[in-house]
Amino acid sequence: xxxxxxxxxxxxxxxxxxxxxxxxxxxxxxxxxxxxxxxxxxxxxxxxxxxxxxxxxxxxxxxxxxxxxxxxxxxxxxxxxxxxxxxxxxxxxxxxxx
Amino acid sequence: xxxxxxxxxxxxxxxxxxxxxxxxxxxxxxxxxxxxxxxxxxxxxxxxxxxxxxxxxxxxxxxxxxxxxxxxxxxxxxxxxxxxxxxxxxxxxxxxxxxxxxxxxxxxxxxxxxxxxxxxxxxxxxxxxxxxxxxxxxxxxxxxxxxxxxxxxxxxxxxxxxxxxxxxxxxxxxxxxxxxxxxxxxxxxxxxxxxxxxxxxxxxxxxxxxxxxxxxxxxxxxxxxxxxxxxxxxxxxxxxxxxxxxxxxxxxxxxxxxxxxxxxxxxxxxxxxxxxxxxxxxxxxxxxxxxxxxxxxxxxxxxxxxxxxxxxxxxxxxxxxxxxxxxxxxxxxxxxxxxxxxxxxxxxxxxxxxxxxxxxxxxxxxxxxxxxxx
Numbered sequence: 317x318x319x320x321x322x323x324x325x326x327x328x329x330x331x332x333x334x335x336x337x338x339x340x341x342x343x344x345x346x347x348x349x350x351x352x353x354x355x356x357x358x359x360x361x362x363x364x365x366x367x368x369x370x371x372x373x374x375x376x377x378x379x380x381x382x383x384x385x386x387x388x389x390x391x392x393x394x395x396x397x398x399x400x401x402x403x404x405x406x407x408x409x410x411x412x413x414x
Numbered sequence: 415x416x417x418x419x420x421x422x423x424x425x426x427x428x429x430x431x432x433x434x435x436x437x438x439x440x441x442x443x444x445x446x447x448x449x450x451x452x453x454x455x456x457x458x459x460x461x462x463x464x465x466x467x468x469x470x471x472x473x474x475x476x477x478x479x480x481x482x483x484x485x486x487x488x489x490x491x492x493x494x495x496x497x498x499x500x501x502x503x504x505x506x507x508x509x510x511x512x513x514x515x516x517x518x519x520x521x522x523x524x525x526x527x528x529x530x531x532x533x534x535x536x537x538x539x540x541x542x543x544x545x546x547x548x549x550x551x552x553x554x555x556x557x558x559x560x561x562x563x564x565x566x567x568x569x570x571x572x573x574x575x576x577x578x579x580x581x582x583x584x585x586x587x588x589x590x591x592x593x594x595x596x597x598x599x600x601x602x603x604x605x606x607x608x609x610x611x612x613x614x615x616x617x618x619x620x621x622x623x624x625x626x627x628x629x630x631x632x633x634x635x636x637x638x639x640x641x642x643x644x645x646x647x648x649x650x651x652x653x654x655x656x657x658x659x660x661x662x663x664x665x666x667x668x669x670x671x672x673x674x675x676x677x678x679x680x681x682x683x684x685x686x687x688x689x690x691x692x693x694x695x696x697x698x699x700x701x702x703x704x705x706x707x708x709x710x711x712x713x714x715x716x717x718x719x720x721x722x723x724x725x726x727x728x729x730x731x732x733x734x735x736x737x738x739x740x741x742x743x744x745x746x747x748x749x750x751x752x753x754x755x756x757x758x759x760x761x762x763x764x765x766x767x768x769x770x771x772x773x774x775x776x777x778x779x780x781x782x783x784x785x786x787x788x
Contacts, residue, residue, distance in 0.1 A: 333578050338495075340525070340562035341532050341555075342578045345540065354461050354589035364579030369570065382584075396589030402458050403534075403590065403598035404673050405527035405606050409519050412683040412740045414512070 323383040325350065331360060332374045335367035344379065355384025355392035453522055453569075454577045457530035459587045464541045466592050472546050475648045478783045479546065482644055486553040494634040495564045501627045506572055509625070516687040517626065518572060525565040525576065527602075532558035534595075550645050557638045568628050593656055596646050597669045601710070603643035605673065608705035610636035611788045616693060623692040640786040647713040651782050657713055670710075670718050671768050674703055678729045679736045696726070705788055712782050716773035728767045735761035 328347040334340060344360055352358060360379045367373045384392060472479045506514065532555050539551035566576050590598075614632040617624045624630070650656045657666065681688065681695050688695045700720060707717035719725065735757045742754030 331581055333581065334559070334563075335566075335576075335578060337563050337567050339556075339559040340529060340566045340576070340578075341536070341559040342529075342581055343533070343536055344581060351541070352461060352587050354587060357584050357586045358459075359584040360582045362582060364577075364582045366577070366579055392587075392589050396460075397591055397594045399458075399588060400590060400594050400598045400669075401672065401676060402530075403595065404602040404676070405524070405531075406677050406680045407520055407524055407527075407609060408516075408680040408684055409523045410680070411519070412679065412737050413744070414515065 322385060325381045325383070327379055327381060328376065329360065329379045330374065330376050331365055332372070333365045333367040334372045335369055336372060337370070346379070346381075347376070350381060352381060353384065353389060354396060355388040357382040357384075451573060452575045452577050454580060455526055455529055456580055457526060457533050459585045460534055460537070460595075461587045461589050462538070462592050462595055464538070467538065467547055468542055468544045470544060470547055470649065470652055472648065472652055475651050475782065478781070479648050482641065482648065482783070483546075483549060483553070486550070486641060486645075489553075489556075491557070491560075491634050491638055494631065495560050497567070500630055504571060504626055510686065510690075513625070513686040513690050514572075516684045517690075518569070518574060520684070520687060521565055521569050521572070521628075522574070525562050525569065528558045528562035528565065531555075531599075532562060554642050554645070557642070561635065561638070564631070565628075568626070593662070593665075596650050596656065597666060598673075600643055600646035600650065600713070601669055601673050601706070603639045603646065604709050605677065605702065605706050606639040607636045607643065607786065608702045608709070608788070610639065611786070612698060612701050612705065613691065613693070615788070616691065616698075620692055623690065625690050637786050643709070644783060647782050650713050657715060657778070663715065666714050667716065667718075667769065667773055670714070670716075671765065674699075674718060674720075675729055675732050675765065675768060677702070679733045682733050683737075700726075709784060711776045711778060712784050713778055714776075715778060716775050719771055719774050722771045724767060724771055728764045732761055732764035732768070735764055 327350045330345045330347055331343070332345075333342045342365075344358070346352075358379055358381055360377055362377050365373055365375060509517070535551040535555035535558060539548045539555060542548045542551070569576060610632040613629060614636070617629050656662055678699050681699055685695070688698065703718065703720045707720070711717060738757035739754050739761060742750045742752075742757055744750070745753065
């Protein structure tokens with residue numbers, strides 16, 4: 317893989333979206349064991365999965381993993397930590413002006 | 415949106431522009447038409463050094479670890495997140511619009527935070543091979559998804575529908591080192607506990623100011639946050655360097671100051687929310703810091719000196735600078751950019767002054783575990 321070329325992989329995946337009172341969650345699992353690395357981009361194909369209230373939808377779909385170049389991967393690892401505030405919960409959004 | 419193969423027939427009737435819906439709640443919320451507003455949840459996606467996490471060995475804290483995991487496994491809050499007769503009818507129509515906007519922001523942000531936590535924990539559980547760590551993240555993902563579902567229901571009552579269509583949008587995975595996840599998530603969970611319990615105790619004394627029933631659920635709710643924090647405290651104890659090395663002490667101080675000051679700025683932008691609760695924001699934030707600092711001494715070798723004479727003045731300077739930054743950004747153009755840059759320098763200066771306030775050193779106790787006592 318060259319420094320600037322981007323590899324794309326098409327992988328099968330299982331998507332689970334739960335829109336229930338007991339649990340609100342949404343996950344993607346790559347069925348072939350593909351692993352995502354820093355800077356990679358993932359796009360699940362198809363229409364948005366819109367679970368109605370009370371529904372759980374499990375679907376098999378395909379996804380494209382666009383691999384980051386080595387440079388992007390290095391950059392993401394080097395700078396990713398700077399976004400650590402995203403891991404913190406403050407009850408409110410970052411909007412300060414109404 | 416790209417047209418791509420879809421190996422199922424579900425959703426074909428759905429309008430794909432649905433995925434383009436975005437959250438613009440402020441000011442546009444229409445109380446007369448329920449469930450007309452859609453907010454697209456937009457969690458972030460992270461990776462970390464999963465090999466490093468697999469190498470974690472909880473042997474040094476095994477007894478405490480097993481006790482905590484057994485408690486999480488028993489799922490003491492399983493029956494808590496149900497709507498009972500204690501869930502009073504909410505008068506959304508009668509609510510002051512400014513309060514409603516801030517309260518909806520509170521619900522959406524809290525729901526997004528729980529949801530993002532769920533995504534992060536689930537990913538760690540899935541990618542890891544260390545049985546202890548996977549079990550922990552499994553329970554935490556369960557709790558977060560449950561909290562998110564509960565908040566989502568409150569949003570539904572307010573006529574705000576949550577859209578989970580983000581999965582079919584391109585998502586870039588960013589990266590955090592494990593220790594950054596520990597510091598940030600530990601603090602986040604403990605601050606979450608302190609925030610919730612402080613509001614709960616305040617409303618216990620002033621029930622007439624409880625303008626929404628969700629606050630009644632905060633006591634048991636925050637116990638989940640508390641035990642998640644306990645788990646991260648134990649994780650940090652497995653490697654003493656994480657909290658004792660010179661560099662890591664500087665990082666811990668940085669996290670504490672960054673998180674505390676951000677909380678100050680965001681809370682002070684929600685005057686109506688706190689006024690409705692009858693809470694003085696300065697008092698509330700200092701109270702939350704006090705509780706968080708007392709708890710965090712279990713693992714951090716310091717606490718921030720929040721009674722130092724430079725503390726509140728610099729928090730206020732930071733707040734003013736952040737507001738000016740946002741004004742500059744909204745204004746746009748060259749003058750807006752200049753205003754933004756100037757305010758940004760002021761914010762950094764205020765942050766540096768906060769950071770330079772000497773900490774109060776402490777020595778974490780031999781036994782790390784704590785119980786929620788507030």
